[in-house]
Amino acid sequence: MSTEADRRDPLASADPGVPWRDLPVEYGPSQTAPGKFRRWQRTGVRLAVLDLGNQPGA
Template sequence: MITAHGAGRSHGRGVGDAGAVVVAGDEGGRPPVWSRRPLIDGIRFRVRTGVPWRDVPVEYGPWVRGCDLFRRWQRNGTWPSGSSPGSSPWPMRRVRSRGT
């Protein structure tokens, strides 16, 4: 029997038996370089102003990452696909200034 550890070394698992333990909710892979907060702010900036992705200010992170996240969220339904530049899928809260 050929095992996962090579021929002649049997540790009770065959090739077809997956012995990896995956913790629920663990995505694995590399940790993100950018946190999502600036990317989300960049997406909101782009949707609000209607500028091209390349013109999103650099403080929101790389425009390619924001664009990729936005398109992924549109595809899976997280961000409504009907949102057009100049409109937001969620109502913006207006802040009232106090007269002093």
């Protein structure tokens, strides 16, 4: 069952076996999604975004 958090951040909550092509169109072409994800991890963007959701009142 999907939660509201799952719908907001499919990259963080997706099963590792889910194909990139199944991501929402807002993430861009499925061919570029893995590169974006790796770049976000390497530069800390992904953790910063997830931390925003952990703040009080979020």
